[in-house]
Amino acid sequence: MAEPQRARPKPTPETQHFWDGTKAGELRLQRCDACAHVYFPPRPFCPSCASRKVSVFKASGKGFLYSYVINHRPAAPGFTPPYAIAVVELEEGPRMMSNIIDCPQTPEALELDMKLEVAFQELDDKITLPVFRPAKG
Amino acid sequence: MRKNQVAVVGAAETTELGVIPNASQLQLHADAALNAIADAGLKLSDIDGFATAVETPQQVCHYLGIKPTWVDGTSVGGCSFMLHVRHAAAAIEAGLCKTVLITHAESGKSMIGKAPRSIPADSLQGQFEAPYGVYGPPSMFPIPVLRFMKTYGITHEQLASVAVVQREWAAKNPRAMMKDPITVADVLNSRMIAYPFRLLQCCLVTDGGGALILTSADRAKDFPRKPVYIMGTGESVETPMVSQMETFNSSRAFKVAGPLAFKEAGIAHKDVDHLMIYDAFAHLPLFGLGDLGFMPYEETGQFIADGNTRPGAKLPLNTNGGGLSYMHSGMYGMYALQESVRQMRGIAPAQVPNAKISVCHGVGGMFAASGTIVFTNER
Numbered sequence: 001m002a003e004p005q006r007a008r009p010k011p012t013p014e015t016q017h018f019w020d021g022t023k024a025g026e027l028r029l030q031r032c033d034a035c036a037h038v039y040f041p042p043r044p045f046c047p048s049c050a051s052r053k054v055s056v057f058k059a060s061g062k063g064f065l066y067s068y069v070i071n072h073r074p075a076a077p078g079f080t081p082p083y084a085i086a087v088v089e090l091e092e093g094p095r096m097m098s099n100i101i102d103c104p105q106t107p108e109a110l111e112l113d114m115k116l117e118v119a120f121q122e123l124d125d126k127i128t129l130p131v132f133r134p135a136k137g
Numbered sequence: 138m139r140k141n142q143v144a145v146v147g148a149a150e151t152t153e154l155g156v157i158p159n160a161s162q163l164q165l166h167a168d169a170a171l172n173a174i175a176d177a178g179l180k181l182s183d184i185d186g187f188a189t190a191v192e193t194p195q196q197v198c199h200y201l202g203i204k205p206t207w208v209d210g211t212s213v214g215g216c217s218f219m220l221h222v223r224h225a226a227a228a229i230e231a232g233l234c235k236t237v238l239i240t241h242a243e244s245g246k247s248m249i250g251k252a253p254r255s256i257p258a259d260s261l262q263g264q265f266e267a268p269y270g271v272y273g274p275p276s277m278f279p280i281p282v283l284r285f286m287k288t289y290g291i292t293h294e295q296l297a298s299v300a301v302v303q304r305e306w307a308a309k310n311p312r313a314m315m316k317d318p319i320t321v322a323d324v325l326n327s328r329m330i331a332y333p334f335r336l337l338q339c340c341l342v343t344d345g346g347g348a349l350i351l352t353s354a355d356r357a358k359d360f361p362r363k364p365v366y367i368m369g370t371g372e373s374v375e376t377p378m379v380s381q382m383e384t385f386n387s388s389r390a391f392k393v394a395g396p397l398a399f400k401e402a403g404i405a406h407k408d409v410d411h412l413m414i415y416d417a418f419a420h421l422p423l424f425g426l427g428d429l430g431f432m433p434y435e436e437t438g439q440f441i442a443d444g445n446t447r448p449g450a451k452l453p454l455n456t457n458g459g460g461l462s463y464m465h466s467g468m469y470g471m472y473a474l475q476e477s478v479r480q481m482r483g484i485a486p487a488q489v490p491n492a493k494i495s496v497c498h499g500v501g502g503m504f505a506a507s508g509t510i511v512f513t514n515e516r
Contacts, residue, residue: 007267010258019264041265041381067284067385069276070332076272082332085269085276087380097266097380107332112287129268 006078008127015042017056022128027059027118029092040094061118062135063090070105088116088132102133140402141516143226144357144364147177147350148478151242154464155314157344161250165242165346166197173238173348178361184350186234188225190217190241190468197240207234213374214501215415215468217241218349219394219508222474223370225351235352242346243466262378274417278503279334281385282420286333288386288434291423293333295438297324299419300337300461302447307458309448309487314341315462338419340465347471349478354516365481368494369402369511371395379503388500390507391428395498398509399429402494406431410492411480412452413473415499416459422446425498429509453489456480470499474510481514 011019018041021028031038032046033053045052068086075081084105089095101119103109115135122128149172151157151165160168166189174181181202188209189197198205209224211217218241225237244251254273256263271277285291301321307313319337327336357364373393376382383389399405406429414425422441427434431452440446446454457463457476464472477497479485495512 006270007256007263008258009264009268011264012259015261015264041261041378067281069279069283069334070329071270071272071276072329072331074272074275076267076270076276079270079272082329083270085271085280085331087280087385095380097269097271097378099269112283123268 004077006076006123008123014044018042019127021058022120022130025120027061027130028056029059029090029094030054030056038092038094040096060091063088063116063132065100065110065112065114065116066095067112068100068110070107070110084110086132096130099131100133101131138227138230138370138401140368141366141513142354143229143351143367144354145349145367145478145512146352146357146360146362146364147173147179147348148475149173149176149348150472150475151346154312154345155343156246157244158247158249160244162242162244163192163196163200163250165244165344166192166240167201169242169346169348170201170238170240173350176362177350179236179350183236184238186225186228186237188221188237188239190221191243203238205234207237213506215417216470216499216501216506216508217468218471218474219497219499219510220372222349222351222367222510223372223508226367226370229351229353235356237351238348239351240346240348241468241471243468244344245466246342246344266378266380274503275330275334275339277379278418279331279420280379281382281504282333284385285420285424289437290435291438293325294321295442296333296338296419296423297321298442299416299422300324302441302444303416303455303459303461305447306456306487307462310458310463311486313458313463314343315458334418337461340417340460340469341462343464343466345464345466345472347475349474363482363514365478366513366516367510368513369398369400369404371397371401371509372507374506375504377502377505382504386434387428388424388504388507390504391424391498391500394507394509395429398496398511402511404494404511408494409452409496411456411477411489411495412454413477413495413497414454415469415473416455416461417465417469417500419461421500422454429496429498448487456485456487456489470508473497473499477510477512481512
């Protein structure tokens with residue numbers, strides 16, 4: 001019996017560029033060509049001004065820890081508790097859910113507002129997940 | 138909408154609450170509906186409008202043998218029933234129907250005839266939240282709370298006091314699941330679920346249901362029960378993804394729905410005699426007190442810790458014991474509405490003396506949706 005797997009994202013036509021990006025080691029966001037709004041999750045129009053003229057760009061991968069829980073139970077398949085489920089605020093503005101790696105999963109180590117940088121975790125040959133680690137320096 | 142034009146004339150919960158291993162979810166809908174019909178002194182054939190959530194209107198109407206001319210299947214989580222009340226009041230005023238039945242039931246504990254919740258892998262939640270180990274509401278709903286605590290200086294002890302005070306209310310209620318007194322230390326020593334929340338800060342998981350019957354205020358005076366008027370209503374949605382809320386310092390859906398209801402009712406906060414704030418987890422009453430404008434967010438934790446919402450105090454809150462101690466089948470909003478109606482009828486187990494205005498505020502999903510109803514027993 002295989003170990004229970006963590007949930008695997010299944011890209012749609014609107015999100016494929018994001019998952020192509022993580023596979024290539026890039027965190028990709030979208031910016032509205034009309035009003036310059038930067039947004040996430042992906043969609044082919046601006047949720048601020050409704051323009052369909054939007055561009056994909058490579059984000060800096062820098063951000064800070066906005067909030068989190070440390071999940072003890074019940075644990076999701078493929079996860080060993082306790083593990084933090086975090087929300088990261090990116091330098092460009094949008095926030096995304098993620099996990100924090102290379103860091104003890106404790107309230108003492110996980111300080112709100114700590115600086116983070118993106119890392120990439122390959123789940124299989126199709127999906128690479130963006131995760132975050134404490135920023136160096 | 139004009140205030141006090143529509144009234145609740147029937148209200149009941151399922152015969153049993155808690156663990157109900159001998160009934161399917163659909164049968165719990167029927168049990169609640171039949172109890173509400175009896176409460177209103179009506180026949181099923183008198184019902185011409187119907188609303189429910191999760192189960193479809195056609196499912197429940199067919200099971201009950203109801204032939205509606207108006208239906209509402211709005212399903213936005215646990216506050217769906219607040220939205221049904223709002224929509225039903227508008228429909229009755231518009232003449233689309235005369236007598237609306239709203240049902241909720243959930244086999245949340247026994248899981249009989251209830252489809253398991255699942256997140257499709259190609260949904261936005263499936264792509265951008267599920268892969269990070271979210272697994273049910275306890276892993277998601279508390280995600281904003283550490284930011285809220287830091288922004289406003291809220292302490293762990295204050296958040297624990299929410300559960301302590303609600304247990305005091307539950308102790309007065311024979312139908313409450315959990316009635317034994319607890320202390321802040323008990324809460325902070327209970328099993329960790331999702332830091333910072335421990336077991337006693339998370340809602341119960343139970344079976345049960347409830348139903349309401351609404352009609353025009355003009356007809357309401359001919360019913361056996363004291364009418365409870367719909368004085369004001371509000372609703373909104375924000376996002377199904379907790380990570381994508383505009384801010385963790387408040388709920389946008391709360392801030393839209395709550396003030397709409399207050400404005401429609403034409404009331405100020407000092408007019409509120411009784412308050413329900415849907416408490417799936419211990420932080421929700423703090424968000425609610427702030428977002429509904431009762432006080433600055435910074436004061437919400439201390440306000441509850443100081444005992445201002447406990448029995449006999451100035452702002453009676455979650456007087457059935459709440460989702461933390463009374464019951465929580467998964468979509469608790471119906472039980473909050475039932476308690477507001479009991480308080481306005483003057484028959485609640487922990488009755489607030491001379492209460493004339495009750496505010497009932499609900500949440501759906503993880504701050505995804507909100508509905509607020511202001512009730513009064515005076516026209």
